[in-house]
Amino acid sequence: MTAIVTGFWIIVLVASVAGQLILPNPRWYLIHVSGLGVAGASILIWTWHFADALTRSKQSQPHQIIRLALQSLGTLMLAGALATTGIAGVVLGALGSLTVCAAFAWHSWALRRAMGAAFVSPGAVTLRYHLAGGILFIIGALVGLIMTIDVTSFELAQSWWPALYENHDAMALVHVFAMVLGFIGMTVLGTIVTFGPTVGRTRMSAQSLRWSGRALPVLISAIVVGAAASLAGLPVVAGIAAGVWVVAAIVGVLWPVFKTWRGSMLGVGDGWTIEAGLIWLVAGCAVWAFQLAFAPDAQVARSVSGGTYAIFLAAGALQLILGSLTYLLPVVAGGGPAMLRQSIEFLERTGALRFFVLNGAMVLALAPLPLHVHNALLGAAGLTAFMSFVLVLMAVVRQKRPESKPTATQPAAPRRGPRPMPDPHLKSGAAIAAALLLAVTAGGYGVQSIAGTGISAGTSDNQNAPVTEVDVTVSGMAFVPSQIEVPAGNRLIVNFENTGDQRHDLVFDNGAETGPVPTGETATVDAGIIEESTEGWCSMVGHQQMGMTLDVVATGGTHSHDSDSAPDASNGTTDGMPTLPTMAELSADPGDQFEPWDPALDPAPEETVHHVSLEVEEVEKEVAPGRTQTVWTFNGQTPGPVLRGKVGDRFVVELTNNGSMGHSIDFHAGDISPDEPMRTIEPGESLTYEFTANRSGIWMYHCSTSPMSVHIANGMYGAVIIDPPGLEPVDEEYVLIQGEQYWSSDLTEGTDADAVAYGTPSAVTFNGYPFQYDHEPLSAQAGDRVRMWVLDAGPNLPLSFHVVGTQFDTVWSEGDYLIDHSEDSGSQTLGLLAAQGGFVEFSPHQAGSYTIVNHAMSNAERGAHGKLVVVDN
Numbered sequence: 001m002t003a004i005v006t007g008f009w010i011i012v013l014v015a016s017v018a019g020q021l022i023l024p025n026p027r028w029y030l031i032h033v034s035g036l037g038v039a040g041a042s043i044l045i046w047t048w049h050f051a052d053a054l055t056r057s058k059q060s061q062p063h064q065i066i067r068l069a070l071q072s073l074g075t076l077m078l079a080g081a082l083a084t085t086g087i088a089g090v091v092l093g094a095l096g097s098l099t100v101c102a103a104f105a106w107h108s109w110a111l112r113r114a115m116g117a118a119f120v121s122p123g124a125v126t127l128r129y130h131l132a133g134g135i136l137f138i139i140g141a142l143v144g145l146i147m148t149i150d151v152t153s154f155e156l157a158q159s160w161w162p163a164l165y166e167n168h169d170a171m172a173l174v175h176v177f178a179m180v181l182g183f184i185g186m187t188v189l190g191t192i193v194t195f196g197p198t199v200g201r202t203r204m205s206a207q208s209l210r211w212s213g214r215a216l217p218v219l220i221s222a223i224v225v226g227a228a229a230s231l232a233g234l235p236v237v238a239g240i241a242a243g244v245w246v247v248a249a250i251v252g253v254l255w256p257v258f259k260t261w262r263g264s265m266l267g268v269g270d271g272w273t274i275e276a277g278l279i280w281l282v283a284g285c286a287v288w289a290f291q292l293a294f295a296p297d298a299q300v301a302r303s304v305s306g307g308t309y310a311i312f313l314a315a316g317a318l319q320l321i322l323g324s325l326t327y328l329l330p331v332v333a334g335g336g337p338a339m340l341r342q343s344i345e346f347l348e349r350t351g352a353l354r355f356f357v358l359n360g361a362m363v364l365a366l367a368p369l370p371l372h373v374h375n376a377l378l379g380a381a382g383l384t385a386f387m388s389f390v391l392v393l394m395a396v397v398r399q400k401r402p403e404s405k406p407t408a409t410q411p412a413a414p415r416r417g418p419r420p421m422p423d424p425h426l427k428s429g430a431a432i433a434a435a436l437l438l439a440v441t442a443g444g445y446g447v448q449s450i451a452g453t454g455i456s457a458g459t460s461d462n463q464n465a466p467v468t469e470v471d472v473t474v475s476g477m478a479f480v481p482s483q484i485e486v487p488a489g490n491r492l493i494v495n496f497e498n499t500g501d502q503r504h505d506l507v508f509d510n511g512a513e514t515g516p517v518p519t520g521e522t523a524t525v526d527a528g529i530i531e532e533s534t535e536g537w538c539s540m541v542g543h544q545q546m547g548m549t550l551d552v553v554a555t556g557g558t559h560s561h562d563s564d565s566a567p568d569a570s571n572g573t574t575d576g577m578p579t580l581p582t583m584a585e586l587s588a589d590p591g592d593q594f595e596p597w598d599p600a601l602d603p604a605p606e607e608t609v610h611h612v613s614l615e616v617e618e619v620e621k622e623v624a625p626g627r628t629q630t631v632w633t634f635n636g637q638t639p640g641p642v643l644r645g646k647v648g649d650r651f652v653v654e655l656t657n658n659g660s661m662g663h664s665i666d667f668h669a670g671d672i673s674p675d676e677p678m679r680t681i682e683p684g685e686s687l688t689y690e691f692t693a694n695r696s697g698i699w700m701y702h703c704s705t706s707p708m709s710v711h712i713a714n715g716m717y718g719a720v721i722i723d724p725p726g727l728e729p730v731d732e733e734y735v736l737i738q739g740e741q742y743w744s745s746d747l748t749e750g751t752d753a754d755a756v757a758y759g760t761p762s763a764v765t766f767n768g769y770p771f772q773y774d775h776e777p778l779s780a781q782a783g784d785r786v787r788m789w790v791l792d793a794g795p796n797l798p799l800s801f802h803v804v805g806t807q808f809d810t811v812w813s814e815g816d817y818l819i820d821h822s823e824d825s826g827s828q829t830l831g832l833l834a835a836q837g838g839f840v841e842f843s844p845h846q847a848g849s850y851t852i853v854n855h856a857m858s859n860a861e862r863g864a865h866g867k868l869v870v871v872d873n
Contacts, residue, residue: 008072012037036075036100036179039317043187044068044107046324047130050191051114054124063110067103074099078144097145101138108134125213129190132220136182143175173230173238173292180313181245181285182223188281188320189219189253192274196257199271199327208256215252219245226292239293246286254278267344268424269351269388270327276359277319284312311378315362318385325389329396343395348422350391352429358384360437369444376444380437445524465529469493472550474500477543477706479536483551492527492552494536502662502680502705504543506550508536516540518682519662530554540661542710542753579743579752579762581624583861586763587771588625596776597637597767601733601789604644604723610651612643616659616703616716623741624763624770624863629750631715632659632703638768639737639793640701640718643669647696647722653689657681662705667691668835669699669720680705696724697815698735698789698837707753709795713742714751715768717793719837724812730841731784736766737791738799738854738864759796763863764854770863773852777867780844786868787841788852794834797859801830803868804851806842813838829855844870 048064051057077096111131115124193212197204226241261271330343361381365374468490473480477500486492496506498517506525507513514523527536530552538548614634621631621638634640643651651670657663662680670677670691677689702708703716719737742755743762755762763770780786792799807826811818814836819827821841830840844850847870854864 036078037072039184039321040071040075040100041068042321042324043133043184044071044103046191046328047107047111047127047134047187050126050130050194051111054127054194055114057114063106067107070099070103070106074101074103094145097141101141101145104134104137104141108138125209125216126190126194128216129186129193129212132216133183133185133187133190136178136186136223140175140178140183143171143178147171147175170230170233173235174227176288177223177227177230177238177242180288181219181226181242184313184317185245185249185281185285186219186223188278189215189249192257192278193253195324196274197260199267199274199323200261202260205256205260208253208260211252211256215248218248218252222248235292235295239289239291239295242285242289242292246282246289249282249285254282267326267348267351267421268355268426268429269347270323272351272355273319273323273326275323276355277316277321277323279316280312280319280362281316284316287312311362311365315359315381318381319358322385322388322392326392329392330399339399343399345422346395346398347391348424350429352424352426353432354384354388354391354429356430356433357381357436358388360433361440364437364441369441373441373444376440377437380440465489465491467491467493468530469495471495471497472506473497474504474548476500478547479506479538479550482549483553485553485555486530488531488554488556490530492530494525494527495522496525497522503682504538504540504548506536507539508552509534513539516661519680527552541714541749541751542707542756544753579745579755580760581627581743581762585626586624586863587774587865590625590769590772590775591622591628594622594769594772594775596772597639597769599734599736599767599773599778601642601644601721601735603729603733604646604721608646608649610643610645610649612641612651612653614640614653614655614665616655616657616663618659623750623768627743629743629747631750632663632711633715634665634718638715638717639739640716642719642721642735643701644721644723645693647693647725649722650692651690651720654686655681655689656686657683659683663703663711663716664705665689665701666704667699667701667720669693669697669701669722671695674704678704693720693722695815696722698722698791698839700791700793700835700837702793707756709756710751710753712793712795713740713756715739719789719791719793721789730787732778732780732786733789734778734787735789735791736801736852736866737768737793738797739765739768739793740795740797741765741770756795761797761862764797764859765863766852766866771865773866777849777869778852780868780870781873782845782847782870783843783873784870785841785843787839789837789839790830790832791837792832792834796834798834798856799830799832799859799864800855801832801840802828802853802855803840803842804853805848806844806850808840808842810841811838812840844868846870847872 044064044067074096077092077099079096081090081093081096108131111127111134115127115131189212193208194204197208222241222245226238226245229235229237229241258275261275326347330340330347358381361377361384365377365381369377466487466489468484468486470481470484470492472484472494474497484492494506494514496514496517498504498519498521501519503516503518505514505516506523508525508527510528512525512527514525517523527534531554533554534552536550536552537544540548615636617633617636619631619633619636620628621633622628623631623638631638645651651667653665653667655665660683662682664678664680666674666678667689670689671694672691677687677691679687681687699720699722701718701720703711705711717737717739719735721735740761741763742752742760744750744752744755766773788801788803790799790801807828808819808830809822809826810820811827811830812820813830813832819825827840830838832838850868850870852866852868853860
């Protein structure tokens, strides 16, 4: 059972490392598969064995198997929840968290019961550590449950306990205190008190037992204080508490145990590996304590060094488990001293090699290396761990075979004292490990180049050509340098470091490219032999039009490149002309999947604090009759959800980027510094945007990532309505948001950046679909008071809002009434520029069909057109 469960989770961990580029939240999987999967299963198994040994009682094996099954099932459900959103993610997350909680609550109860046995060994301090770890696990898992619901469906979660979601980052810190310092840390420390001397093949010291007992309340107190300080918004105090925990762990537990190892017989495969695991784990906790102590708030404390901390945790957990299994499984397998010695010799033969590869790869992975090199090193470490586990299983299988028993041809010579450990071949193991790590690193750079380079035919000719190597970075929306000179006939190698605030790539005329490069990452591209001047550019939608081009000037060669020879980056034009469907095409019947965007408005809610979840989603959607393309959206719709409140209300918005590139958000209704809340976040990241609505208006919100025009045109906009004081109720209230579409021939891009720059839209819409309210008209009754809120989201064109057959007796624009319930004067249009808004009121007195238009009629004929159908009472 031990081998099967542990082996399964090690395989899952290796798969998680290999999938770092495709998993939706790779850091979460790396931490939780190693911590909750590998370490969690191992802790369940071995704390059960320790309870048996230290109390001389026999725990129920069927119960233990059920607990293991619950732990594994719950962890898998949590992994599924993090790859899912909506109600499915909530259900999986809740069931997964509660399932693992049930497994460890049952396990903790069994431990407490075992501690009441008639015989309890002096080493039972270990069980007190194990019980503390189990209880802290339950606390951490319950906090994790809340966070999982928050991530998968923030809007649903905050409806039953909104106060918690203003402190998501603080809860994440509490979760780490409980799970890492508590569950894993306390369990490991308690185990090493009794298991450490056993691995060293020496005796447990009285000092070790005494000091570990004294350290236990200090360690628990540090965790409690750290968690409370995190919730109170005091990361400095939390960092100090974590530092106290580290000092107490070293002084009270590790140092007394390490002293017993002096002159002992530690094997490389077991003792050295366990010692390295302890050092990695404690060093990771020390790094985290330092990070907390110097963080200004919980959000910064949570975000800094997360990937580094994941490496420390994974390296520590893996080696603690592998070292323990390397020692315990052959001992448990039996067969006598001779068979055990044979297994030790078999494992020690490659112990040093595996030790140096695993730890060397992890150390190198901490360095600022390119993404593929980093993942290659993590893969090498994961594969080494898996192979170590396989070798332990092979040793156990060999040990159990009768034919493997050694046969002595003559009596062994008498030996005084214990037999020394086999030669671990330290020097040769270190040398081979260094060579392997060098090969893995070189291979990672090779993969980085291949994965990020589409070299066209002929590019690889003349491998002996002189090489020009250039470093290129990003400043704003420009490459630095923006022009490089290469001697004609030289091979150009570009080392691209994305120092910008969103994803970029670098593509050359011949097809050579880096592939998407996240912020802070690097990629190398081989642009081939440069015979004539050429150009590179960023192929992210709209980035080339913003000026992200790289001129490559061939010196001493043919300067044939000019702006006309670059590939057509618009991807939506024919001979440079934008796509312009006819009015008949735009006003045709919508497809079967069409659902009109509901323009009806509910009154502003009574609550004064509004918790909102916005998720960036890139969806395939019908945007016009016969036209289905990729649209960038907030919550899967264009426009995004309409938010409504009153002056003085506070809005707490959680933005999660589930897209494939960097996105952001800008609320015009907020009067705050844009530096942090409007920053671009990478896929898989979230931020919290809080503002107080100090002034009334219909305010635009939109993605503010460059190029803004493209992000808005591709669907990333919405409205916040803040009622003017004293706004009277009306019979019918609607909202109409004008937007523009600029169609690309590449449906996966959706928007033609060149057409946006030209300001020539394919369609102009009210609420995201041309002519939709001709097919699904708005409604009112004769004599009703009708209010229409109107916003021009742009990104380019003005709006002259008019309802045919009516006169507006009330017009409110950009914060003020132009006319207010006038009886002898009126208005025929509400004129708005991009990002301006207001509302109009009128009362249609006769039944009929009233046409709603942008009275810049060419825009009405492109889709800014609808109907209000009025019927008699």
